[in-house]
Amino acid sequence: MKIAVLPGDGIGPEIVAQAIKVLGALAKDGLKLEIEQAPVGGAAYDVAGDPLPAATLKLAREADAILFGAVGGWQYDQLPRAKRPEQAILGLRKELGLFANLRPAKVFPQLVEASSLRPEVVSGMDILILRELTGDIYFGQPRGMRKLENGEREGFDTMRYSESEIRRIAHAGFRAAMKRTKRLCSVDKCNVLETSQLWREVVTEVALEYAGVELSHMYVDNAAMQLLRDPKQFDVIVTGNMFGDILSDEASMLTGSIGMLPSASLDANNKGLYEPIHGSAPDIAGKDVANPLATILSAAMMLRYSFNQDQAANRIEAAVAKVLERGLRTADIHRPGAEKVGTVKMGDAVVAAL
Numbered sequence: 001m002k003i004a005v006l007p008g009d010g011i012g013p014e015i016v017a018q019a020i021k022v023l024g025a026l027a028k029d030g031l032k033l034e035i036e037q038a039p040v041g042g043a044a045y046d047v048a049g050d051p052l053p054a055a056t057l058k059l060a061r062e063a064d065a066i067l068f069g070a071v072g073g074w075q076y077d078q079l080p081r082a083k084r085p086e087q088a089i090l091g092l093r094k095e096l097g098l099f100a101n102l103r104p105a106k107v108f109p110q111l112v113e114a115s116s117l118r119p120e121v122v123s124g125m126d127i128l129i130l131r132e133l134t135g136d137i138y139f140g141q142p143r144g145m146r147k148l149e150n151g152e153r154e155g156f157d158t159m160r161y162s163e164s165e166i167r168r169i170a171h172a173g174f175r176a177a178m179k180r181t182k183r184l185c186s187v188d189k190c191n192v193l194e195t196s197q198l199w200r201e202v203v204t205e206v207a208l209e210y211a212g213v214e215l216s217h218m219y220v221d222n223a224a225m226q227l228l229r230d231p232k233q234f235d236v237i238v239t240g241n242m243f244g245d246i247l248s249d250e251a252s253m254l255t256g257s258i259g260m261l262p263s264a265s266l267d268a269n270n271k272g273l274y275e276p277i278h279g280s281a282p283d284i285a286g287k288d289v290a291n292p293l294a295t296i297l298s299a300a301m302m303l304r305y306s307f308n309q310d311q312a313a314n315r316i317e318a319a320v321a322k323v324l325e326r327g328l329r330t331a332d333i334h335r336p337g338a339e340k341v342g343t344v345k346m347g348d349a350v351v352a353a354l
């Protein structure tokens, strides 16, 4: 099992180091892993003048799976867009065809109190957000900035989805729903956008192939509200790139912290890139306070989806639950009375709990 490890910027290297430690502990028990690291994002720009150097992309292509930290930092914000760290993750998703982004938002019973919503609203919540990842306004052409005739500037982006792009993510959504409680909610903005109208038509067509799944549709503004009103009404949500970006951050807070949420980005053959859904958090980088659990849980997803190692994945998830049970908390999920630990200690505790 060849894993390309791309730590990136900010807290990326510290959280990824903890996930590698956990994988290393499993390797001692017989899991055969080959790990190679490469710079990505701002870190790659610093050494190679390019956020996604050819060598990094090659390593990612040749690996069986990719473990990714986070990219971005204030020192890169003024660079031309093509050189910005975010282009690395967008480029990897596009180049590797990682169109299906699984973002599970599950409340650990131990963290119910950490949610910003009342315990009875979130307790038992278990949602899977399936976000399309290689299309939509993120990649649509034309885009740019131009000068209008009256001299003022205009910025523009294009939201677009082809039928085949919608069809394949819809299939992924129905397949995911089949494995869960067989309910799929497709989120769009069909009352305003042509893109969404086609989205709804195609998802409805695909539904005919999955008689056992109950399909519903919801406008994205309503979905944002319903997630706060009654999140447990949802099981699998399938949506486009932009809406999924926003709704998955929102859903993460229901679970207590964005520092807890892993993700998998898969291609048609289940080759995947695994990353926490949070960013590089430059304000807390290098301070040993970041929560490594989202990255550790991303490594578990990697074992499950790319390597069919369900048992090893379960072990990691159980170890995380155990550590939380013991009351260990990083700053983001800390509450009075709990034991506050740093990034490294949290990683060590997960290894010990394995």
Ligand code: IPM
Residues within 6 Å of the ligand: 086, 089, 090, 245, 277, 279
């Ligand atoms: C995410 C992030 C990225 C995105 C950024 C870093 C480009 O917010 O993975 O959700 O917008 O997709």
Ligand code: MG
Residues within 6 Å of the ligand: 245, 246, 249, 277
């Ligand atoms: Mg995001």
